[in-house]
Every structure is written in C-alpha cells, then in structure tokens.
C-alpha cells in the first residue's frame with residue numbers, strides 16, 4: 001500500500017487525507033499543534049467558546065462533499081442551518097439587514113430607486129455567468145503545465161471572465177448609489193483583498209452569498225474540523241499531533257524521500273504540504289534555491305500577500321438582544337480604510353466585523369452571557385511589523401470603545417470577563433503563515449487561476465500542495481476544493 005505524508009491538519013490537509021485514505025492509500029498527517037483545523041481553531045476558557053478563524057459558511061454543498069464522496073451521510077457528522085437575513089451591515093446611511101431573499105433585496109434596492117434594482121439584476125446576471133464559467137473551467141480544475149491553460153478553449157474561457165477591472169468598478173457599472181456599491185463590494189475582504197484593487201471576478205463572493213445563502217454549523221465552525229478528523233480516523237488514517245515537520249527531504253532534488261520530524265526521517269511515497277505554500281518553499285523544502293523551480297526564495301518574498309486580521313475574543317457577562325449573528329460596521333471612508341490596510345497603516349477609522357454566535361446557539365457561553373468575536377482587517381507583517389505590547393493594548397482599547405459606541409452595546413467594556421487577542425504575529429507563529437497573512441497569497445490577477453501556485457510541484461515528482469495559498473485559493477469551501485484536487489493529482493501519479 002502506498003504511503004502518503006501530509007504536513008498540517010488544516011482544512012486542506014484533512015480533505016486530501018479523506019480522499020486518499022478512502023481510495024486505499026495509507027495516510028499520515030503530521031500537525032505541529034495539538035488539534036485539527038489549522039486556522040479553523042477554537043478557544044475554550046472560563047465557560048466561553050470562541051471560533052477563532054472562519055465564521056461565515058458559504059457554499060454548504062462543498063462542506064458536505066468529503067463526506068458524501070467517501071460514502072457517508074454528512075448529517076451524521078455536522079449540522080447546518082440557514083441564516084437569513086445573514087448580515088447586518090452598518091454604513092454611514094444606517095443599518096441594512098442583508099438577505100438572500102429576492103423580495104427583501106428588491107425592497108432594499110427599490111428604496112433607493114427602481115433603476116438600482118434593475119442594475120443589481122443586470123450585475124447578478126453578469127456575475128452569475130462568470131461564476132459558472134470560473135467554476136467549470138478554473139476552480140474545479142487543477143493545472144500542471146502550460147498546456148493546461150494556454151490552449152484555445154481555456155484562454156477563451158479566461159477572456160470571457162473579463163476580469164481586468166476591479167471588483168468595485170464592475171459594480172459601479174451597474175449600481176450608482178455608493179452605499180449600495182459598498183454593500184456589494186466589502187465581501188472581497190473575506191479572502192483578504194481590497195475591492196478597489198482586486199480583480200472583478202471576486203464579485204462572485206457577494207453573488208454566492210446572495211444566491212446560495214449563508215449557513216451556520218451548529219456548535220460552531222470547529223465542529224467541522226472535528227467532523228473531518230473523525231471521518232479520516234474512521235477510514236483508518238492517522239494524525240500525529242504536536243509534531244512539527246522541520247524539513248522535506250529531497251536527496252537528488254527530484255524526488256521526496258520523506259519528512260524530518262524531531263530529527264527522524266519519516267519515509268513516504270508522496271508528500272502533501274498543507275502548510276502555507278510560501279513558508280513551505282522557503283523553510284521546509286531542503287534543496288538549493290536554484291532547484292526550486294519558479295518559486296525561489298527571492299520570488300516568494302516578492303509575491304503579494306493578503307491582509308491579516310486583528311481579533312478580539314470577548315467573554316461578556318451579558319447578552320445584547322439586538323446583536324445578531326453577523327454584523328459588519330463599515331468605515332465612514334471605506335476606500336481610505338482599505339488603502340491604509342494595503343499600505344501598512346493602522347487604520348484610524350477601521351471597518352470591523354462582530355460575530356455573536358450566542359445569538360442563536362447557547363453552547364458558546366454560560367446562560368445569559370455571550371462570546372463575542374471582533375475582527376478588524378489590518379496589514380500583513382510585510383507591510384507593518386509593529387505589534388508591540390503597547391500597540392496591541394492601545395488598539396484593543398480603541399476597538400472595544402468603537403464597538404461599544406457604534407453598535408450601541410451599552411457598558412461593553414465593564415461586562416468583559418474574559419479577553420484574548422490574536423494579531424498577525426499569531427498567524428505567523430501558530431500556523432506558520434508567511435508574513436502573518438490570514439488568507440495566504442493575495443489573489444491578484446498575477447496570483448490567480450493558472451498563475452497561482454499549482455497543486456503539484458513543477459520539478460519534484462512526488463511533492464504536492466493543498467491550502468489557501470495554492471490553487472484555487474482561500475476560504476473554507478475553496479480550500480476543501482484544493483484538498484480534493486490535490487488528492488486527485490496524487491492518485492493520477494501513484
């Protein structure tokens with residue numbers, strides 16, 4: 001039986017592991033931390049529970065796939081419920097409860113003008129067409145060599161994506177009110193890229209939200225990481241926790257021999273790195289720089305990295321009845337806010353997102369209390385390295401005051417009984433994410449589709465990659481897809 005080693009029990013690693021183990025391979029995952037999930041992590045303290053990373057479930061069918069494809073019913077592993085309206089968005093013009101119900105959306109857009117609804121429907125038709133094209137020709141397809149992309153059919157589909165304008169410009173063509181434009185554009189931040197500079201194809205994110213809805217996993221996101229781990233173990237796989245891989249051993253620069261862990265060589269027939277791609281190339285791949293193919297150390301350092309996040313996890317000894325599951329407060333000057341993030345400036349008036357799972361699930365906090373998660377998009381460590389204790393303290397105090405005032409959470413500061421903070425340093429140190437970029441390599445045009453690192457190394461014949469920094473990209477469902485595509489690449493070769 002062929003043996004496969006996987007570096008990392010993140011969502012990408014776990015998904016690849018299920019597909020391979022289910023197809024008769026002998027799979028072992030080595031994970032540096034003590035539990036599964038990677039950035040889909042959890043804090044459990046003083047009666048509170050916090051999902052620390054992803055919170056918004058989109059494309060639920062993709063979440064189900066590793067279970068249905070391995071022959072079981074996903075409902076025996078995790079439960080989904082739809083959330084609608086799915087997001088309260090607060091802009092300079094007040095609060096909007098974003099809904100994926102067309103009747104509600106029509107009311108919202110027609111309140112501005114019927115022409116705005118017409119523009120919205122035109123925008124939806126256009127972006128839905130592009131989504132179908134992207135899904136069938138780019139997202140669910142892996143690339144190995146130039147022939148996979150530079151052929152007439154694929155180039156024609158790439159041309160039809162017409163992705164050269166920014167997300168925001170594409171929306172402006174159809175919808176004229178700035179407030180509505182903001183409501184349809186902030187979602188590119190979910191993958192760590194500005195709507196003002198990110199390619200227009202990423203408008204598929206708000207489209208997916210509106211067309212397919214937003215969902216919640218009962219008990220929280222970490223239940224999904226546990227579900228993947230459970231399925232993999234049931235199939236006979238093995239996860240070795242607290243095991244940091246220090247080298248991918250490639251004796252003749254062509255073929256991986258195994259992984260170095262605690263000074264011991266763990267041999268295998270193939271290796272999948274779910275560890276962040278740039279870190280894997282610079283820190284783990286034990287070959288001379290000139291043999292690394294396209295991704296030499298210099299090249300990796302010069303690549304564009306996504307935003308990072310500053311996160312507060314607040315255990316609060318009260319409940320705020322008016323605070324729904326997901327709330328976004330957009331900066332008064334959203335464009336300036338995003339520009340500050342891109343240039344490494346700690347925003348004076350940041351946008352922020354608050355997740356309040358206690359609103360619909362009582363497993364997160366003791367009775368009549370709540371577990372709040374506050375996310376502020378900030379620059380990665382390449383743009384801003386200064387997260388000294390003083391900066392962290394001042395910024396967290398400022399954010400708590402803002403949340404209290406702008407969401408009307410009376411007495412929030414006095415009600416905090418537990419607090420934990422994650423900064424870009426946490427992503428770098430805990431998960432080995434290059435430059436602490438929360439969403440991996442930035443999905444610019446130059447780093448998307450064929451131009452994103454592939455799922456298989458170009459020169460080493462048994463080294464593969466799954467995860468947010470490689471094809472097709474970041475976000476839980478896309479990383480699940482990456483895990484599946486990578487497993488299929490391995491099976492194609494072995």
Ligand SMILES: Cc1cc2nc3c(=O)[nH]c(=O)nc-3n(C[C@H](O)[C@H](O)[C@H](O)COP(=O)(O)OP(=O)(O)OC[C@H]3O[C@@H](n4cnc5c(N)ncnc54)[C@H](O)[C@@H]3O)c2cc1C
Nearest residue numbers: 008010011012032038039053054055056245467468475476
């Ligand atoms: C704050 C935040 C909010 C988000 N919100 C959402 C959301 O609402 N919805 C959504 O869909 N997506 C969201 N995302 C994105 C999503 O969480 C990620 O894209 C996805 O979880 C990344 O999975 P991964 O498998 O690529 O990597 P990771 O989760 O980084 O997993 C990599 C694993 O490899 C391990 N590892 C690294 N180096 C080594 C080594 N040397 N040896 C052994 N193990 C190693 C790490 O410990 C980690 O467990 C969010 C991300 C963040 C950070």
